[in-house]
Amino acid sequence: MGLEEDFFMADADDEKTVEFIKNYLPQELKEKFVDDELYYFIDLIDEYYAESGILDAQPDDDGYVNIDLEEVVAYIVKEAKSDGQGEYDPEEILFVVQGEMEYGNSLGQVD
Template identity: 80%
Template sequence: MGLENDFLAMDADEEKTIEFIKNYLPQELKEKFDDDELCYFLDLIDEYYVESGILDAEPDAEGYINIDLEEVVSYIVKEAKKDEVGEYDPEEILFIVQGEMEYGDSLEEQA
């Protein structure tokens, strides 16, 4: 039963993240990406963090880890094309990556 609750909690968090990103996007992009695409992008962001070693990086003196957003965007664009999901404009994907980071920051501020 505990594992099922973990999955439900992850789904709820993903839904909150997607809603935050939708509100974060500029007006012209709000209707461009559906929930499935945003979920796919979030999965790719997580995949990038795992594969890049960022999760193992040591924070700087202020407690931050430097993440190159352009590298994250490049990874998403490359993987989406490779997976035949579609070709995406890096400038548009950057808003999604920034939105995901802003959501993470907002959670830290609430804690």
Template identity: 90%
Template structure:
């Protein structure tokens, strides 16, 4: 598979993830975040996973890797402020992170 095809598949998966997250969000947050913000959050979630060592962590006896969603949220809020994307309420961003995690669960990627 070529690099261009990889990018197209990643874009399609991101679109599906964003749609899932938008459906996952509580009603009062559905209009709160733009698609661009959600894509930005997804990028930061991926960045957090790759920089934190989570992807290299060994699963426990049941096959699970413990991911502290509050740490992921704190990373997003900190980076968004640093990148001058805005200041976000951690409680609201937590729903986005949970939605991304649930999407992975629905694909069987994460338990």
């Protein structure tokens, strides 16, 4: 598969992830975040996974890798503020992170 095809597949997956997250969010948050913000959060989640060492972690005896969602949320809130994207409520961002994780679960990527 070529590099260009990889980008198109990643873009299509991000679109599906954003749609899943929008459906996952509680009603009061559905209109709060625009798509561009959700794409930004997905990028930060991916960045956190890459930089935190989670992707290289050894699974436990049951085959699971423990991901502390509150650490992911704290990373997003901190990076968004330092990137000048604004200040976000960690409790609201937690729903986005949970939605992204549930999407991965629905694909069998995460248990």
